[in-house]
Amino acid sequence: MTVTPAQLRALANRAEALAAEVRALCAHPSPVTTPDAGASPGADPLAAARQAADWLARSTDDLRRAATELARLQVEPCGLAWAVCPEHGNTLSSMAGVSKCRVCGWSRSTPRPGQPCGAPVTWKVIDRSGGETRMCDGHVLGARAVSQGATFIRIDQALT
Numbered sequence: 001m002t003v004t005p006a007q008l009r010a011l012a013n014r015a016e017a018l019a020a021e022v023r024a025l026c027a028h029p030s031p032v033t034t035p036d037a038g039a040s041p042g043a044d045p046l047a048a049a050r051q052a053a054d055w056l057a058r059s060t061d062d063l064r065r066a067a068t069e070l071a072r073l074q075v076e077p078c079g080l081a082w083a084v085c086p087e088h089g090n091t092l093s094s095m096a097g098v099s100k101c102r103v104c105g106w107s108r109s110t111p112r113p114g115q116p117c118g119a120p121v122t123w124k125v126i127d128r129s130g131g132e133t134r135m136c137d138g139h140v141l142g143a144r145a146v147s148q149g150a151t152f153i154r155i156d157q158a159l160t
């Protein structure tokens with residue numbers, strides 16, 4: 001079974017809701033019907049429940065932290081090797097070892113042939129023959145310009 005950040009976040013939301021529910025319930029003082037039942041005067045019969053709410057709230061934070069950590073690790077680097085502008089795609093002109101975007105002027109040293117892009121993968125592109133390539137924002141722009149009949153699917157990595 002693969003754990004996803006979304007599952008951890010869903011659990012965190014439930015823990016948070018539960019903590020809020022316990023707190024709301026314990027906000028009303030409970031009527032003490034048996035004053036001589038052995039409890040010392042002033043003892044709060046709900047102290048343990050309030051503490052449980054605190055633990056739940058802390059668990060919420062821990063679950064969210066785990067979700068963020070997992071999302072960070074699950075980011076897949078783009079493996080395409082041709083150089084692109086991260087914002088404009090296939091708009092680079094290469095001259096004297098420097099690739100420069102014709103649209104925004106963004107430049108970088110031209111990568112060695114075969115050197116993968118490494119930007120986070122955000123798209124899945126399925127070509128007409130059913131082949132699947134995963135790529136970053138910059139590469140998907142370049143790919144859109146040249147691939148006809150391909151399907152572009154945004155990979156949902158939204159940190160909600």
Ligand SMILES: [Zn+2]
Nearest residue numbers: 085088101104
């Ligand atoms: Zn650009």
Ligand SMILES: [Zn+2]
Nearest residue numbers: 078117136139
């Ligand atoms: Zn890329």
